[in-house]
Amino acid sequence: MLVLNSVQAQDGGDYTVKVSNAVGSVLSNAATLTVVTPAPPTAPVIAQQPRSVWVNAGQSAVFAVNASGTGPLTYQWPKNGVAIAGAQSVIFEETSFSMTDHCALYAVTITNAVGSVTSQSVIARVSFLEALPVSDSPVCEQTLHSGQQPEIADASDGGTSYELAMKFTTNRSGVVTAIRHYKSPSEPAAGHVGKIWSASGTLLATVNFSSESVSGWQQASLSTPFPVQAGVVYVVSVNISTHYPGRVNGLASTLVRGNLSSVNDGASTLFGPPGVFPTLTYFNNNYFRDVVFVAD
Secondary structure, rough: OOOOOOOOOHHHHHEEEEOOOOOOOOEOEEEEEOOOOOOOOOOEEEOOOOOEEEEEEOOOOEEOEEEEEOOEEEEEEOOOOOOOOOOOOOEEOOOOOHHHHHHHEEEOOOOOOEEEEOOOOOEEEEOOOOHHHHHHHHOOEEOOOOOOOOEEEOOOOOOOOOEEEEEEEEOOOEEEEEEEEEEEEOOOOOOOEEEEEEEOOOOOEEEEOOOOOOOOEEEEEEEEEEEEOOOOEEEEEEOOOOOEEEEEEOOOOOOOOOOEEEEOOOOOOOHOOOOHOOOOOOOOEEOEEEEEEEOO
């Protein structure tokens, strides 16, 4: 009997045995050993993201995610950034929503031995059954440039690349869940990175844009919502390769939408070389950079 311990790939092949005695010998048929090399473990990957829900107070709703990766996979659902006790499955059911849950953010972090991934944040919109329909509940996501279009959609400075930015602030604490920018028709649909900076130029959050349309508003969700404090000035920027939108003096006056506002300090918008904090300004030109904000 032949015993192989700790079999390796190089041990694969045909094995025979020769049996001999005083009269003669015989050789067995070949026995083939095939060594299968296991695939390397892979980190979790989300195939289907959770979805936002619309419910009336007192109703329940289910959040679900579909992920792959080397098992075992563990799950943890947080609500407004705080882990929910016992919410450790591929599905989480909120059994009874109240009005205090309106605009609550839900997500899930999936972990295995290799790594972890966090889903996009989704929102619960809640209304009283006897009062307004859910669609008329107070707005959760706020943006400064909702429905706005640039005066000049396809400007260019001879193909010069820039980092284009806007200062913003809020009158309530909350989170930024996504970054938006208006893409010019002649601007390439690749390579755009959204950034949030402190007013002094510290990089705080980034997100890569993907699957952009030919032109118009583009939006990319942050992997983790970024918390912002009321009254603090932040800067949102997105780079361009060749073309950009604009409206001269478009933010010379403060723009207010809900809890969001631009910053009217004489340098409400900024530009500079791509990839670095922009510090130059030009007539408060609106470059149509924006955020998606959810108030606490």
